[in-house]
Amino acid sequence: xxxxxxxxxxxxxxxxxxxxxxxxxxxxxxxxxxxxxxxxxxxxxxxxxxxxxxxxxxxxxxxxxxxxxxxxxxxxxxxxxxxxxxxxxxxxxxxxxxxxxxxxxxxxxxxxxxxxxxxxxxxxxxxxxxxxxxxxxxxxxxxxxxxxxxxxxxxxxxxxxxxxxxxxxxxxxxxxxxxxxxxxxxxxxxxxxxxxxxxxxxxxxxxxxxxxxxxxxxxxxxxxxxxxxxxxxxxxxxxxxxxxxxxxxxxxxxxxxxxxxxxx
Numbered sequence: 001x002x003x004x005x006x007x008x009x010x011x012x013x014x015x016x017x018x019x020x021x022x023x024x025x026x027x028x029x030x031x032x033x034x035x036x037x038x039x040x041x042x043x044x045x046x047x048x049x050x051x052x053x054x055x056x057x058x059x060x061x062x063x064x065x066x067x068x069x070x071x072x073x074x075x076x077x078x079x080x081x082x083x084x085x086x087x088x089x090x091x092x093x094x095x096x097x098x099x100x101x102x103x104x105x106x107x108x109x110x111x112x113x114x115x116x117x118x119x120x121x122x123x124x125x126x127x128x129x130x131x132x133x134x135x136x137x138x139x140x141x142x143x144x145x146x147x148x149x150x151x152x153x154x155x156x157x158x159x160x161x162x163x164x165x166x167x168x169x170x171x172x173x174x175x176x177x178x179x180x181x182x183x184x185x186x187x188x189x190x191x192x193x194x195x196x197x198x199x200x201x202x203x204x205x206x207x208x209x210x211x212x213x214x215x216x217x218x219x220x221x222x223x224x225x226x227x228x229x230x231x232x233x234x235x236x237x238x239x240x241x242x243x244x245x246x247x248x249x250x251x252x253x254x255x256x257x258x259x260x261x262x263x264x
Contacts, residue, residue, distance in 0.1 A: 003031060003132065003169040007046040014042055018168055031169075032115050032131065032219040047091045050134050050169035051113050054220030056083040057211055058109075058138060058157065062226025063199045069234040078202045078210050081153040083138075083163050083224075091166035094262040095139055097241060098159050103142035104241040107227035108185040108193050108249040110178060111136035111165060112204055118217040126208035129217070132171040133178055135249045135257035136224050137164040137185075142233050142240070164249075164259045165222070175253055178204045182252040183228060188245055195228035 002018040016024025017037045022044050029035030060079035061067045067074050089095065097104050115131030138157065145156030175181070179200055185193035202210065207225060211217060232239040241247065245261040 001037075001171045001174070003027070003050060003171065004044065004167065005048040005050050006044045007048065008042045009045050011045075013048065016042060016044075047167050049088050049090050049165040050167070051165065051220060051222060053085045053088055053165075053222040054218045056085055056087070056163060056222045056224065057217075058083055058224040059202070059207060059226045060153065062201050062207075063195065063228045064201055065195065065199055065229040066227055066231070067201070069229045069231075074201055078207055080211070081157060083154070084158040087158050087160060087163040089161040089164040089259065091164065091257055092259065093164075094161065094260045095137070095164065095241070095247065096159075096161045096262055096264050097243060098141065099264045101141035101143055101156070101159065102240075103233065103238070105140045105142050105232040106185055106187065106192070106241060106247050107138035107140055107231055108183050108251070109136040109138045109224045109227050110181065110183060110197055110204075110251060112178070112208070112223040112225060113169060114208075114217045114221040114223070115219050117219055118208060118212040119215065121209050121212040123205045123209040126205040126212075127172060129208060130172055130204075132169045133175055133251075133254055134165055134169045135167070135251050135254055136222075137247060137249050137257060137259065138224050138227060139163065139241075163224075164257055166255075166257050168255050170254050181254070182250075184250045185230065186248040186250070187239075192232075192239070193228050193230035195230075197225070199228060200226060
């Protein structure tokens with residue numbers, strides 16, 4: 001099932017099962033708990049991020065080829081950092097480049113949405129806690145991530161609009177193996193990242209199990225699972241985002257997340 005969060009023609013926020021580009025069957029209840037799809041169709045006037053994150057947990061250097069392009073060793077354990085939930089942005093709405101950030105970068109990522117609280121979960125049972133998957137852009141302010149952040153990545157990752165999500169949340173029965181998906185980024189129509197989630201160093205079940213050890217992953221937690229090679233900072237010369245750009249994230253079986261880029 002493909003779940004969307006949207007505004008209807010009255011401006012009311014709705015959840016629905018996508019029918020086509022402009023229509024959804026309304027969902028009643030809580031998509032993170034008990035819900036059902038009604039037979040009532042509604043017009044999608046504006047798509048919203050498909051989830052309002054309770055927390056955004058992110059994994060760094062989780063693709064082998066990306067670790068190679070940055071000259072980094074393959075990590076022994078997953079590298080965790082966070083984005084603040086207020087960084088979430090809707091499909092189609094602008095990524096706003098901060099005045100205080102000179103090196104904004106793109107990162108296509110597979111996002112995992114937790115629907116059942118997870119603590120000390122085994123790898124074998126990890127996917128039973130997943131509602132579904134969506135596209136994410138882990139927009140990164142490299143100067144704050146790498147130079148000004150006191151060795152912490154959170155500041156450079158958490159500016160407003162630096163976590164576009166969407167357009168759809170695709171439930172698990174449609175994606176039995178999240179580590180067998182093509183993933184890419186297009187910048188102004190040019191493909192700049194193009195790889196597969198099979199290149200993850202730590203696959204999705206391993207990440208969920210690791211993050212849940214002695215730590216509760218609450219319903220609504222979003223996990224960003226890392227990015228493949230091709231990021232702007234690793235190019236020669238570096239290629240950072242600028243106002244007027246248009247960035248697209250595409251993931252097989254999920255869809256196309258598109259955002260314009262503007263200056264603050």
